[in-house]
Ligand SMILES: Nc1ncnc2c1ncn2[C@@H]1O[C@H](COP(=O)(O)OP(=O)(O)OP(=O)(O)O)[C@@H](O)[C@H]1O
């Protein structure tokens with residue numbers, strides 16, 4: 001199999017607790033891309049709002065999405081290639097992020113509400129309250145066929161999920177390259 005040299009940016013999307021940060025980090029390390037957690041680009045007011053138990057609005061998300069869109073553009077133009085974790089719940093958000101670029105691909109982390117709720121309940125030390133999962137699921141617009149996203153079932157080990165993404169997008173598996 002040949003690797004797709006055209007992919008420069010991979011957006012790992014899904015609701016809170018679907019595993020974006022975990023999978024984006026493991027994927028980036030496997031394929032030798034840089035990694036960024038979109039949560040680190042939220043303005044402090046957004047973090048405070050979520051922490052207090054209120055879902056973000058489109059207006060709250062817009063400046064945050066613009067920052068991420070700039071990061072994507074910069075990495076796509078000048079490198080290094082990047083895996084970015086970003087909820088990107090609505091189609092209009094993804095349109096802003098992808099900006100018609102063919103070198104940006106979307107990975108949608110999909111799972112049952114029960115599994116995600118269980119993982120959120122177990123996760124400690126994170127600003128996002130598990131109670132916001134319901135609004136995340138209501139807001140979610142799963143990618144449509146014309147977005148060329150790949151969907152991955154999260155009911156598997158991190159390694160298996162990364163295996164599936166690498167295979168589906170035909171990515172270079174740098175961690176498994178062995179020099180003699
Ligand atoms: N495949 C997996 N198997 C088992 N546990 C997982 C898996 N993926 C993620 N987790 C665990 O589930 C929890 C949620 O994962 P993570 O924080 O990566 O989700 P997230 O989508 O980035 O969430 P948020 O958007 O709220 O930051 C974490 O405790 C993580 O360790």
Ligand SMILES: O=C(O)[C@H](O)[C@@H](O)[C@H](O)[C@H](O)CO
Nearest residue numbers: 015016017039056087088128
């Ligand atoms: O669009 C949103 O509502 C936010 O991005 C959330 O998804 C959180 O940032 C994330 O889930 C917590 O880490």
